[in-house]
Amino acid sequence: xxxxxxxxxxxxxxxxxxxxxxxxxxxxxxxxxxxxxxxxxxxxxxxxxxxxxxxxxxxxxxxxxxxxxxxxxxxxxxxxxxxxxxxxxxxxxxxxxxxxxxxxxxxxxxxxxxxxxxxxxxxxxxxxxxxxxxxxxxxxxxxxxxxxxxxxxxxxxxxxxxxxxxxxxxxxxxxxxxxxxxxxxxxxxxxxxxxxxxxxxxxxxxx
Amino acid sequence: xxxxxxxxxxxxxxxxxxxxxxxxxxxxxxxxxxxxxxxxxxxxxxxxxxxxxxxxxxxxxxxxxxxxxxxxxxxxxxxxxxxxxxxxxxxxxxxxxxxxxxxxxxxxxxxxxxxxxxxxxxxxxxxxxxxxxxxxxxxxxxxxxxxxxxxxxxxxxxxxxxxxxxxxxxxxxxxxxxxxxxxxxxxxxxxxxxxxxxxxxxxxxxxxxxxxxxxxxxxxxxxxxxxxxxxxxxxxxxxxxxxxxxxxxxxxxxxxxxxxxxxxxxxxxxxxxxxxxxxxxxxxxxxxxxxxxxxxxxxxxxxxxxxxxxxxxxxxxxxxxxxxxxxxxxxxxxxxxxxxxxxxxxxxxxxxxxxxxxxxxxxxxxxxxxxxxxxxxxxxxxxxxxxxxxxxxxxxxxxxxxxxxxxxxxxxxxxxxxxxxxxxxxxxxxxxxxxxxxxxxxxxxxxx
Numbered sequence: 001x002x003x004x005x006x007x008x009x010x011x012x013x014x015x016x017x018x019x020x021x022x023x024x025x026x027x028x029x030x031x032x033x034x035x036x037x038x039x040x041x042x043x044x045x046x047x048x049x050x051x052x053x054x055x056x057x058x059x060x061x062x063x064x065x066x067x068x069x070x071x072x073x074x075x076x077x078x079x080x081x082x083x084x085x086x087x088x089x090x091x092x093x094x095x096x097x098x099x100x101x102x103x104x105x106x107x108x109x110x111x112x113x114x115x116x117x118x119x120x121x122x123x124x125x126x127x128x129x130x131x132x133x134x135x136x137x138x139x140x141x142x143x144x145x146x147x148x149x150x151x152x153x154x155x156x157x158x159x160x161x162x163x164x165x166x167x168x169x170x171x172x173x174x175x176x177x178x179x180x181x182x183x184x185x186x187x188x189x190x191x192x193x194x195x196x197x198x199x200x201x202x203x204x205x206x207x
Numbered sequence: 208x209x210x211x212x213x214x215x216x217x218x219x220x221x222x223x224x225x226x227x228x229x230x231x232x233x234x235x236x237x238x239x240x241x242x243x244x245x246x247x248x249x250x251x252x253x254x255x256x257x258x259x260x261x262x263x264x265x266x267x268x269x270x271x272x273x274x275x276x277x278x279x280x281x282x283x284x285x286x287x288x289x290x291x292x293x294x295x296x297x298x299x300x301x302x303x304x305x306x307x308x309x310x311x312x313x314x315x316x317x318x319x320x321x322x323x324x325x326x327x328x329x330x331x332x333x334x335x336x337x338x339x340x341x342x343x344x345x346x347x348x349x350x351x352x353x354x355x356x357x358x359x360x361x362x363x364x365x366x367x368x369x370x371x372x373x374x375x376x377x378x379x380x381x382x383x384x385x386x387x388x389x390x391x392x393x394x395x396x397x398x399x400x401x402x403x404x405x406x407x408x409x410x411x412x413x414x415x416x417x418x419x420x421x422x423x424x425x426x427x428x429x430x431x432x433x434x435x436x437x438x439x440x441x442x443x444x445x446x447x448x449x450x451x452x453x454x455x456x457x458x459x460x461x462x463x464x465x466x467x468x469x470x471x472x473x474x475x476x477x478x479x480x481x482x483x484x485x486x487x488x489x490x491x492x493x494x495x496x497x498x499x500x501x502x503x504x505x506x507x508x509x510x511x512x513x514x515x516x517x518x519x520x521x522x523x524x525x526x527x528x529x530x531x532x533x534x535x536x537x538x539x540x541x542x543x544x545x546x547x548x549x550x551x552x553x554x555x556x557x558x559x560x561x562x563x564x565x566x567x568x569x570x571x572x573x574x575x576x577x578x579x580x581x582x583x584x585x586x587x588x589x590x591x592x593x594x595x596x597x598x599x600x601x602x603x604x605x606x607x608x609x610x611x612x613x614x615x616x617x618x619x620x621x622x623x624x625x626x627x628x629x630x631x632x633x634x635x636x637x638x639x640x641x642x643x644x645x646x647x648x649x650x651x652x653x654x655x
Contacts, residue, residue, distance in 0.1 A: 028378050028418040028420070028421070028457075029378075031418075031420070031421040031424050031425075032375060032376050032421060035365075035375075035421075035422075035425035036367065036371040036372070036374050036375065037357065037365030037366065037367050037371065037422065037425055037426065038365060038366050038367070038371070039363050039364065039365060039366075040356065040358075040364050040365065040366040041364070042358060042364055045356060045358055045364065048356060048494070048495055049358070049495075049497070050444070051436055051438065051446060051497065051503050051505065052503065052505070053499070053501065053503050053504075054503060054504045054505060054509075055501070055504055081314075090313060091313050091314050092313075102519030102520075103518060103519035105628075105630045105631075106630055106631050107515065107519075107630055107631055109510065109631070111510070114509070114510040115506070115509060115510055116504065116509055117504055117509075120504065120505055120506050120509060120510070121506075123503070123505050123506070124505065124506040127443070127444035127446075128342070128343065128442070128443045128444055131314075131316060131317070131343055131442070134343065134442045134443070134444065135444075174521075177519060177520050177521050178509065178513065178520070178521050178522075178523045179516065179520055179521070179522050179523070180522075180523060180524050181522060181523070181524045181525040181526070181527075182522070183522075183525060183527070183529065184529065184615055185626045185627070186618035186622045186623060186625075186626060187616075188608075188616040188617065188618040188619070188622050189616060190564070190566070190575075190608075190610060190616050191575065192566070192574065192575045192576075193573075193574050193575075194573070194574075195572055195573055195574065195575065196572065197571045197572045197573055198568070198571055198572035198604070198606060198619050198621075198639055198641050199619050199620070199621025199622070200395075200620060200621055200654070200655050201394050201395045201620050201621065201623075201624040201629050201655065202395065202655065203621045203624075204620075204621045204622075204623075204624035204625045205624065205629075
């Protein structure tokens with residue numbers, strides 16, 4: 001018989017749907033009994049494994065750079081967007097200064113003022129910069145340009161060696177400024193009558 | 208003439224969806240206007256349909272003119288193309304994503320474009336209107352070449368092709384996505400003129416894919432793994448560290464969006480979905496998952512996607528998008544055409560569960576009435592609400608306030624500013640968002 005029995009199919013489908021939706025109310029259900037991933041060895045992932053555990057510096061590669069070379073790399077690869085001496089250019093604002101501005105308004109956010117751990121800049125430049133050719137800088141170039149930007153922020157001496165050890169040991173001003181999510185931080189009431197009118201940010205700052 | 212066409216008719220609540228094109232055409236950029244002749248034609252039908260359907264008592268209505276036979280009734284339609292991807296009719300061409308026109312970046316690679324929520328008729332955002340936020344443009348990846356890796360603190364590092372991933376049993380879930388920066392231009396001043404600009408970094412879709420917990424189990428999670436790093440294959444190598452509890456709870460590896468494969472802008476061929484969590488955690492073009500004992504604390508977890516707090520502090524890993532709502536009609540840039548019945552419509556959502564209630568105020572928050580929620584009301588998903596309003600013609604200040612299944616009540620920006628520091632680029636704006644309606648019916652942003 002070629003024609004399916006729609007009555008039976010609908011009934012079976014409905015009960016199946018019910019079972020599945022009950023199951024999915026709490027969970028996706030049991031994992032499949034077989035998988036399709038192919039084993040790969042960690043060394044074969046070396047070119048992909050580029051993230052750095054920035055508080056410890058774990059993942060920073062061997063090699064080092066200098067502030068002087070960083071200035072050259074910056075002029076060639078970064079300055080067109082970030083401006084001379086990283087003080088802001090046609091595309092982006094300054095990457096220099098702002099240390100000590102965190103309790104002021106506005107806060108001036110730069111790698112020097114904002115980053116809690118110095119290796120953050122290495123991780124970011126290596127993976128994402130320059131915008132038009134990410135992952136094109138050598139390890140030595142990344143260390144150098146990172147050193148140059150921190151030097152412009154007064155955090156690294158002009159003759160410093162920039163490497164895994166010095167970056168990890170560099171104490172950043174904003175290190176202790178972070179608190180982990182502690183929301184909900186408001187307790188609004190569901191007032192229905194005789195309520196306060198909807199307030200503004202200015203109202204909060206007034207009181 | 209143009210201005211007349213832009214107004215919302217009283218009683219439009221029962222008019223057909225297509226009417227919205229004319230009602231909201233004020234958001235159409237110059238040069239993209241619908242031809243006036245067709246607009247006038249549409250407008251005529253709306254008035255007729257609205258008047259006939261609603262029967263609003265007291266509204267002064269003159270009789271409509273005799274109706275000619277429409278041209279479409281006396282002609283063949285378009286032939287069915289041999290093949291093609293269907294696109295909206297030309298009269299809806301003004302319904303588009305827009306880059307912000309409030310905070311304009313000088314480049315459009317690390318940038319965003321916003322969903323026209325004022326045109327969204329249901330809880331699902333069409334894929335071509337889904338908001339975008341990229342950190343270095345839209346990567347275009349050949350699925351045949353793409354590989355996904357799971358490694359780090361696992362028993363066996365694994366690599367997957369797309370065809371491997373699509374062999375797994377699949378699940379589909381409806382979830383909103385909202386950028387943590389949604390609304391950041393509108394804390395201390397009413398900068399945005401439309402809801403697209405103030406709230407358009409928000410969209411909702413049905414996502415299809417594989418539970419991430421299944422793949423992690425296959426690789427064998429070591430007990431010391433507490434966080435999971437997700438990294439994209441785009442030019443920014445965008446990455447975020449996610450607590451393993453969230454990954455094992457309801458996270459998806461999604462390849463499907465609203466019944467088709469992901470759009471390139473949404474991370475084709477595969478992305479992470481962390482239901483209810485800020486958009487940037489849902490890493491697109493996903494290439495690498497690494498199990499680790501602590502978060503990497505990279506730029507996106509410290510200098511970006513953190514919230515200024517009093518005393519020079521920063522709140523980090525604030526990834527849940529808390530309960531929020533907004534009225535999308537009437538909303539900024541629209542105008543009401545005379546007193547009468549208007550249906551207030553909008554969306555509510557919560558990253559912490561389901562929306563349980565939405566209240567509406569017409570008087571700036573002094574009194575509130577409960578709106579009707581429209582089924583389906585789903586976990587971490589846009590929920591549509593409706594409220595029938597008989598506008599008597601005076602000034603009004605309208606807003607919505609949502610409550611979620613944890614009992615959390617959407618705060619005002621005043622409430623938020625009491626506990627957070629509103630300075631610079633402030634994210635996680637889930638404040639109640641009022642729209643002012645003037646004596647003559649113009650609707651404007653009233654957040655400040």
